[in-house]
Amino acid sequence: MVYTAIITNAEGVMMAKTRHIQARMSQRGIEQKLLAMTLDFGVEHENGRVILNRQGLASLMQELRDLHQAAERAVIKGGLVIVRSGDTLITAYRLDSYRPMTGAGASQQVEA
16 A cells, blocks of 8 residues: 555544545645545444444534633633643632732641
């Protein structure tokens, strides 16, 4: 097989694209974004096929609507900050509510 291009999926895994798939994508009007979307959100089957059907697309579109609504709420809050330590989430607050500590209190640490 001759590999001529590389695509990266949502997990950051790089996959080679053959000349064959590039030719078929061109002939069938399948854009790079549609290929990536199918790889990211489709269902992988044992035979090597990844399928993104109408039901999967409907679910994806609902997830996108929900994500859009959440992003609008985040904009209203002025952005968000999450403080974490490794895999542990410690706190969350609005970005516009952050005021850096100055003066005497800045050097004090709170013990839990």
